[in-house]
Amino acid sequence: SQTIHQWPATLVQPVGSPLSLECTVEGTSNPNLYWYRQAAGRGLQLLFYSVGIGQISSEVPQNLSASRPQDRQFILSSKKLLLSDSGFYLCAWTPGQGRGQPQHFGDGTRLSIL
Amino acid sequence: QKEVEQDPGPLSVPEGAIVSLNCTYSNSAFQYFMWYRQYSRKGPELLMYTYSSGNKEDGRFTAQVDKSSKYISLFIRDSQPSDSATYLCAISLPHTGNQFYFGTGTSLTVIP
Numbered sequence: 001s002q003t004i005h006q007w008p009a010t011l012v013q014p015v016g017s018p019l020s021l022e023c024t025v026e027g028t029s030n031p032n033l034y035w036y037r038q039a040a041g042r043g044l045q046l047l048f049y050s051v052g053i054g055q056i057s058s059e060v061p062q063n064l065s066a067s068r069p070q071d072r073q074f075i076l077s078s079k080k081l082l083l084s085d086s087g088f089y090l091c092a093w094t095p096g097q098g099r100g101q102p103q104h105f106g107d108g109t110r111l112s113i114l
Numbered sequence: 115q116k117e118v119e120q121d122p123g124p125l126s127v128p129e130g131a132i133v134s135l136n137c138t139y140s141n142s143a144f145q146y147f148m149w150y151r152q153y154s155r156k157g158p159e160l161l162m163y164t165y166s167s168g169n170k171e172d173g174r175f176t177a178q179v180d181k182s183s184k185y186i187s188l189f190i191r192d193s194q195p196s197d198s199a200t201y202l203c204a205i206s207l208p209h210t211g212n213q214f215y216f217g218t219g220t221s222l223t224v225i226p
Binding site: 042092102103104105106108 | 122145146148150155156157158159160163165202204206214216217218219
């Protein structure tokens, strides 16, 4: 069966520091991968999605970036964190083939910027 | 207009009650409908997935889709304290795998 892993679960970082959040999927090949940010009462905001290695689409301009160095690995990064980057970050995947398949989420990273 | 609207609640019910959670959506082109359950400090967990009008049942959970009214519902029968969570509806388009739209979530508390 397929599983998705995110780490770390919790992260506290100072303003201006760099960021690297990692997500990996097991048990499937060539998945579509997604990064979301979830703010209380505001739903899920799609940040990036990827349909293959090195292929990244950005949905919201900001100081975050994403990379997909391997088929089942998705990384969210920042060179300099802002206070506004605090939030709950979720990684998700869908099968690469087959339209309309639902997304499956990891357990998220709670990021606090001080 | 948002693609999908969901009443944020909070909703509080006694154990054993029937719970009804609802979402409306704006575009009749949406064809795939999902419900997720999210416990505090966890990621959303897929609960129900359907792509047609009508009802889909899974244990105590029933998902209902009314495409003519652009209305989707999740019913929980014999609610349990373990059902206390935030429930998110989600919809997607048929021609792309990358466009999902989520409701803001309804917070449910089932009181023992």
